[in-house]
Amino acid sequence: MEEISWGILGTAEIAEEQVIPAIQKSVNGKVAAIASRNPARKATKLAEQFDIPTIYSSYEELLADETIDAVYVPLPNELHAEWTKKAAAYGKNVLCEKPAGLTALQVEEMVAACKSANITFMESMMYQFHPQHKRVKEIIAEGAIGEVKQMRASFSFPLEKPGNFRLKSQVDGGGSIFDIGCYTIHAIRSFLGEPTDVLFVEETLTADGNTDIAAIGIFEHKNGKKSYFDCGMNMSTRNEYEIVGTKGTIRVPKAFIPQADGEGIIELIPNEGPVKQEQIISDYYVEGVEFFTRQIIDGKDLTHLAEDTLNNLKAMDAVRNWKKQTETIRRCTEKL
Structure with missing residues (x-):
């Protein structure tokens, strides 16, 4: 695996303005699909704007696409845990927008689900890559x-x-x-x-x-x-x-x-x-995306970042x- 095929769950502003452009600029990734529950609206616009070949009308359809290696989850905060665990169940590596969960307990469950599925999980706390x-x-x-x-x-x-x-x-x-x-x-x-x-x-x-x-x-x-x-x-x-x-x-x-x-x-x-x-x-969104995809390609362990995310939620709790x-x-x- 030399390039990661990405799917985007949702059409949030942060995806449009930062993460999708960063993926498309990265040396080891491309956005292959985007999912929206109302694809006729913003998803179609984003697909045209960023040359994304596939649009799905449900998140489940995108997760079931076997050509997708990793997903970015920019959904509302209360949905992060649910869709991270669902993505893990489909074997997708997950980059989840911050905050990863609403409580430390939620994050523990998310990390456990990703570990059990043997996939890579990272919170999109991108400032740290500058x-x-x-x-x-x-x-x-x-x-x-x-x-x-x-x-x-x-x-x-x-x-x-x-x-x-x-x-x-x-x-x-x-x-x-x-x-x-x-x-x-x-x-x-x-x-x-x-x-x-x-x-x-x-x-x-x-x-x-x-x-x-x-x-x-x-x-x-x-x-x-x-x-x-x-x-x-x-x-x-x-x-x-x-x-x-x-x-x-x-x-x-x-x-x-x-x-x-x-x-x-x-x-x-x-x-x-x-x-x-x-x-x-530095373009630190590109730096962060490339860091994440390199870990997937090289099969490296990001347990330390998962623990850091968990500890941040403990402090927030x-x-x-x-x-x-x-x-x-x-x-x-x-x-x-």
């Missing part, structure tokens, strides 16, 4: 900012479309934590390791109280390190993180969302001396359950 993040780790290892003490990760944008799918109930995978907070938490874990405790969480809820339009939280890590994340769909656009050490700070102002220019900027701000800046260019836990503690204290 080489700027590897360079940040190198700068830290070189001792440029001394001992790391804390980290902040922020992701926000103004959501201007009423009735947007992102505003569905948290129960159905809506809200800022699922949509963009997952990135900030993933980045924090990538640099500081797994959080040992959730110290604080505050959510700004929509008018109906069903989902979070914004959230902030504080983690504690080993050796007393602290991290802070914030995410929101009711404020100006930011997608950045900064890592603070004893000798300086690293700031990455274009960390998470796709940039048309592929530009990654790293600012090194020492305690003394001039600010230094590095620029790294802890964030989403923090207020519930503290309310329980508060009620017990009141009884005392």
Whole structure:
């Protein structure tokens, strides 16, 4: 196998704008089919736009196509677990849009199904494939900012479309934590390791109280390190993180969302001396797609990435359950 034949389950915006173009640009993959429950509409347009030869009117039909090696699942968050497990049952390798599941338990079931079917599974957390993040780790290892003490990760944008799918109930995978907070938490874990405790969480809820339009939280890590994340769909656009050490700070102002220019900027701000800046260019959706397909072609084990996805959902579970836990503690204290 030298090239992966892809199927796309659905016609989501992220598939149209990022993943399908990335697959078509990649050196080891092509999109062979797309499935939509209403193919006469957007699927036909995408098939023409990206030269996709086959359109299916159901996801099951695409999964049953024996010529398809891998599928991309950009369906609504609450459907990720269901269709990942169904794809695994058909023997298809799965690239699943983030967040992979709504809970750590869902992800455990997804990973188990893929492992049982002996297929490759990866969450589409594509920002991590931009080489700027590897360079940040190198700068830290070189001792440029001394001992790391804390980290902040922020992701926000103004959501201007009423009735947007992102505003569905948290129960159905809506809200800022699922949509963009997952990135900030993933980045924090990538640099500081797994959080040992959730110290604080505050959510700004929509008018109906069903989902979070914004959230902030504080983690504690080993050796007393602290991290802070914030995410929101009711404020100006930011997608950045900064890592603070004893000798300086690293700031990455274009960390998470796709940039048309592929530009990654790293600012090194020492305690003394001039600010230094590095620029790294990358099409990280193509990088991510090619990484995934190489693992399939070479038969490599991606267990470590599945575990990383699971641990991210565990941290997100802890964030989403923090207020519930503290309310329980508060009620017990009141009884005392």
